[in-house]
Amino acid sequence: MQTLSNFPATRQAGLDLLSKFSPQAGPDYARGRNFDFGPNQPRFVSGLSPFVRRRLVTEQELITEVLKQHSADAAEKFIQEVFWRSYWKGWLELRPTVWQSYQTGLRGAWNAIQTQDGLERNWRTACMGNTGIDCFDAWAKELSSTGYLHNHARMWFASIWIFTLRLPWELGADFFLRHLLDGDPASNTLGWRWVAGLQTVGKTYLARPDNIKKYTNGRFTPTGLATKAVPLTGPENPPCGTLAPANPIDTALATGLLIHDEDLDLTHINIKRLPFQATAILSSHSTITPLKAADHVVQFAQGALCDTLGRLPAANSAPHTVKDVYDLIAWAQTHGLKQIITCYAPVGPIADQLTQARKLLAEQGILLVTVMAPYDRMTWPHATRGFFRFKDNITHFIAQISQRK
Numbered sequence: 001m002q003t004l005s006n007f008p009a010t011r012q013a014g015l016d017l018l019s020k021f022s023p024q025a026g027p028d029y030a031r032g033r034n035f036d037f038g039p040n041q042p043r044f045v046s047g048l049s050p051f052v053r054r055r056l057v058t059e060q061e062l063i064t065e066v067l068k069q070h071s072a073d074a075a076e077k078f079i080q081e082v083f084w085r086s087y088w089k090g091w092l093e094l095r096p097t098v099w100q101s102y103q104t105g106l107r108g109a110w111n112a113i114q115t116q117d118g119l120e121r122n123w124r125t126a127c128m129g130n131t132g133i134d135c136f137d138a139w140a141k142e143l144s145s146t147g148y149l150h151n152h153a154r155m156w157f158a159s160i161w162i163f164t165l166r167l168p169w170e171l172g173a174d175f176f177l178r179h180l181l182d183g184d185p186a187s188n189t190l191g192w193r194w195v196a197g198l199q200t201v202g203k204t205y206l207a208r209p210d211n212i213k214k215y216t217n218g219r220f221t222p223t224g225l226a227t228k229a230v231p232l233t234g235p236e237n238p239p240c241g242t243l244a245p246a247n248p249i250d251t252a253l254a255t256g257l258l259i260h261d262e263d264l265d266l267t268h269i270n271i272k273r274l275p276f277q278a279t280a281i282l283s284s285h286s287t288i289t290p291l292k293a294a295d296h297v298v299q300f301a302q303g304a305l306c307d308t309l310g311r312l313p314a315a316n317s318a319p320h321t322v323k324d325v326y327d328l329i330a331w332a333q334t335h336g337l338k339q340i341i342t343c344y345a346p347v348g349p350i351a352d353q354l355t356q357a358r359k360l361l362a363e364q365g366i367l368l369v370t371v372m373a374p375y376d377r378m379t380w381p382h383a384t385r386g387f388f389r390f391k392d393n394i395t396h397f398i399a400q401i402s403q404r405k
């Protein structure tokens with residue numbers, strides 16, 4: 001089982017887990033991946049998501065390692081799941097207002113909690129795992145204590161939250177983001193929207209007792225679940241935009257490095273070639289939720305940043321911890337910076353802060369340059385329609401990844 005202590009937030013721990021898992025990424029994964037035998041039990045899925053989410057280990061590394069052990073056909077299911085992540089990231093990147101609508105909805109639901117005792121009680125009961133629905137309560141507690149839930153359990157949990165408990169979906173998505181070690185603005189928001197019938201309009205996910213019984217190996221046979229999942233209604237999906245163009249780097253300017261935990265793979269920034277005069281770090285955990293992220297989420301994010309710094313040249317290893325946008329500007333001014341370079345932050349809390357910072361920095365004559373990973377520039381523009389169109393490109397993506405090695 002993944003307990004919190006099994007998830008040291010280091011790249012090495014992620015690579016070790018990947019090499020341990022990769023022999024089972026072929027037929028074993030395809031056969032067993034939907035089963036959730038529960039905490040402390042053997043499992044067929046990798047548990048790699050906390051590492052991939054912050055890019056301590058990259059999507060390319062997952063695919064490359066797995067293809068050393070299996071043919072692309074044998075590992076098809078696993079590879080597809082990795083590309084589901086890329087698809088969700090790209091989909092949201094091309095439609096950033098969906099993240100803003102989620103935040104507006106969450107603020108509305110949170111205001112309703114302050115004024116409606118019944119809603120407040122039901123929300124708290126669900127978060128504490130005291131609803132009396134045994135599987136749901138077990139998953140709420142598992143999530144709070146381990147920082148992880150199996151994909152199938154996430155689907156069942158979200159479905160029961162929305163259609164049986166009739167709680168606002170945004171509060172459920174926020175409960176996940178506060179507790180998941182892999183809590184991700186794209187996979188989480190769009191996963192919840194998909195269950196609710198907002199993502200693929202009109203298509204919902206209904207948690208069925210027989211399906212839960214089968215895939216939990218008989219651990220649970222819940223009663224009293226909703227028997228219908230009527231889609232929630234919301235605004236139409238916005239039209240698909242385009243990716244931001246690449247920003248040029250001016251190597252003549254006094255430059256600082258900003259590291260954030262939306263992308264800790266600094267290989268595309270080429271740290272060694274650029275003389276940075278100062279380094280700063282920024283974490284997403286304090287702004288990903290209006291409430292407070294669980295301690296284990298904060299520790300994982302901080303540990304991941306610390307591990308990344310430990311792998312940098314010594315000159316970059318004593319960073320300033322950025323508190324907010326104004327603090328970032330003050331740091332840049334203190335060091336006389338004219339340019340800040342950082343990894344591109346996909347739609348989410350860090351991107352929101354960087355958008356605000358870019359304008360304020362420009363007023364001070366300081367450039368903010370964001371460098372997008374080539375993998376993202378390759379995959380995201382294809383997330384224009386459904387996943388089934390996107391996955392037609394997987395063979396091409398794999399060929400590109402192999403060439404870049």
Ligand SMILES: Cc1cc2nc3c(=O)[nH]c(=O)nc-3n(C[C@H](O)[C@H](O)[C@H](O)COP(=O)(O)OP(=O)(O)OC[C@H]3O[C@@H](n4cnc5c(N)ncnc54)[C@H](O)[C@@H]3O)c2cc1C
Binds near residue numbers: 081
């Ligand atoms: C309601 C809901 C909320 C979710 N919230 C998140 C989230 O906040 N962060 C997150 O990373 N995933 C989220 N997922 C997707 C999925 O549940 C997790 O990525 C997966 O359970 C991670 O476990 P694993 O590493 O053992 O997966 P494996 O099955 O071993 O898959 C390997 C990798 O592929 C990616 N992946 C697998 N399944 C999916 C999927 N369905 N969607 C997107 N990527 C996938 C992950 O990066 C994962 O590490 C959510 C799914 C649902 C239904």
